[in-house]
Amino acid sequence: MWPVTAHETLPLAGRSALVTGAARRGGIGHAIATRLADMGASLCVQHLAAHDAAQPWGADDTAAALDALREHLAPSAVLTDLEADLAEPDAAERLVAHAAARLGHLDVLVCNHARSGGDGSLLEQTPETLDGHWQVNTRATLLLTAAFARRHDGRAGGRVVWLTSGQGLGPMRGEVAYAASKAALAGVTATVADELVDRGILLNTVNPGPVDTGYLSADTSDRPEQLEWVRAHFPAGRFGEPDDPARLVAWLVSDEGRWVVGQVLDTEGGFRRA
Secondary structure, three states, rough: OOOHHHHHHHHOOEEEEEEOOOOOOOHHHHHHHHHHHHOEEEEEEOOOOHHHOOOOOOOOHHHHHHHHHHHHOOOOOOOEEOOOOOOOOOHHHHHHHHHHHHHHHOOOEEOOOOOOOOOOOOHHHHHHHHHHHHHHHHHHHHHHHHHHHHOOOOOEEEEEEEEOOOOOOOOOOOOHHHHHHHHHHHHHHHHHHHHHOOEEEEEEEEEEEEEEOOOOOOOOOOHHHHHHHHHHHOOOOOOOHHHHHHHHHHHHOHHOOOOOOOOOOEEOOOOOOO
C-alpha cells in the first residue's frame, strides 16, 4: 500500500512504466509492477490469460490482479492494461502504442513475459517449438524495445530491463527452445545497450534464478525429487520469491541505477548448481 507520508520522496513519481507478463499475482511481473507502483510510477501491464491457463499452475483472476496493483498506486498515478499475444508480429507495436497513448509518455520498459511449456530435449525439437519460443521470448522483446525507443523523448530516466534465465551458468535439460531464446537476449544485451544509451535509455538484463512463481510447487510438479534438490542448493534453504528479483529491477530503473548499463545481472541468492 502506498504510504501517504512518502509522497515527496517517491523515486518514480511522474514516470510511467510498461511491464509485460504482469497480471498473475504469484508472478515476477506482478511483483515488479507492485514495486514500481510503490515508487510512484504509472503503469501499463500486459497479460495473456490463455498462456497461464495452459500451465500447471493455471491463470489468475486478471481483474483481481489489476485491483491489487491499484492499491499500490500513488494518488496521481494511473493503471492501464492490455491483453496481447506477443507471438503475433504486430503485438509489440500495438502494446507500446497503447501504453504511450494511455500514459502520455513511457520512461520504463520491463520485458518480463516468457513462453513456458511445450519444450523438450534437443532430439525432441521441431521448427514449431523453436519458432514459438523465439517469437515470444526473443523477437517480441527486441520489437518491444525498438518500439519503446522510437517513442522515448530523451528525458532522464529512460530504462529497459530484460529478463533472461540461468542458461549460461549451467544446463537446463529438457528446455532447449526456452534456453536458446533466453540466451539470445543475454548475448545481445551489450549490443542493444550500446545503441540505446545514445538515446538516453539504459538497458540491463536480469537473471532471477529459480523463483517460485507456481512451478516450484509439489502440487504442480511431476518431479518432486528435483524440487527438493533445487531447494537444498539454496544457502537460505528456500526458493527465490517474486519480490527477490523485483527489488533489483526496481533499483535498476530508479535514478540509483543510472550508472549500470549493458549488464547481465544474476540475482540467485547464492544458488549452487554443483
